[in-house]
Amino acid sequence: MSNPEIAKSIKTGSYNTNYHDLGEGEVILFIHGSGPGVSAYANWRLSMPVLAEKFRVIAPDMVGFGYSDRPEDITYSMDIWVEQAIDLMDALNIKKFNIVGNSFGGGLAISLAIKYPERLNKIVLMGAMGVEFEITAGLDQAWGYTPSIENMKSLLDTFAYSRVLVTDELAQMRYEASIRPGFQESFGSMFPAPRQSSVSAMASNEEDIKKIDKDVLIIHGRDDKVIPFENSIRLHNLITKSQLHGFGECGHWSQIEHKDRFNKLLVEFFSEK
Helix, strand or coil, rough: CCCCEEEEEEEEEEEEEEEECCCCCCCCEEEEECCCCCCCCHHHHHCHHCCCCCCCEEEECCCCCCCCCCCCCCCCHHHHHHHHHHHHHHCCCCCCCCEEEEEHHHHHHHHHHHHHHHHEEEEEEEECCCCCCCCCHHHHHHHHCCHHHHHHHHHHHHHCCCCCCCCCHHHHHHHHCCCCHHHHHHHHHHHCCHHHHHHHHCCCHHHHHHCCCCCEEEEECCCCCCCCCHHHHHHHHCCCCCHHHHHHHHCCHHHHCCCCHHHHHHHHHHCCC
């Protein structure tokens, strides 16, 4: 049986990136979060086909995650992931693109907007990092994950507002992804204790964030236990051309917990001229 998480492969810098490439038209780059067992497919499987009806959707596994390479000599950092995103777009000969960033990916989208403003059109930040905050118990639990099916079920309970979405099948899929060879070694090296320093490493300077002059749609679950809803309020206050959409009865996974509304928001936002 083929694995839907494995798609195309392309050389980015000195390593290979696994990426999904669907649809045609204006380009939207989707960046996943940083939970254990994550991949672009696991994160965006309910959004990619819908957005690909009108746009070209590109969703990579960031280096160290999913089915992209895990180089032995790498020190993971926001700079590494930002360069990978730009290298990927360069390799695909894409000059300008929109971006959707979830959690860690939101922090990365903010870094990209600051470092490469000329490359970006519109930005969607979902449950985003990118500002300083006191690490939550939920984020500490995610980054401190050690593999077991019980730990994964507990973690997914933290991520989602409703147990209905957190099926045993989903827990099994993410658990199996988290025990693939080399995964725990790379994941464990990304966010070492004390993990507050990793929150800081994902944060951009607020004065730089204020200078972002793109149209930005900020989406957050009001009941998020991983990344505080207050983060998005702060980002909304910092970014002049931003709009904020909060989902009630929603945890850290707006794109799964409120998938139809989430996808509709994105289609409308990216369709507006």
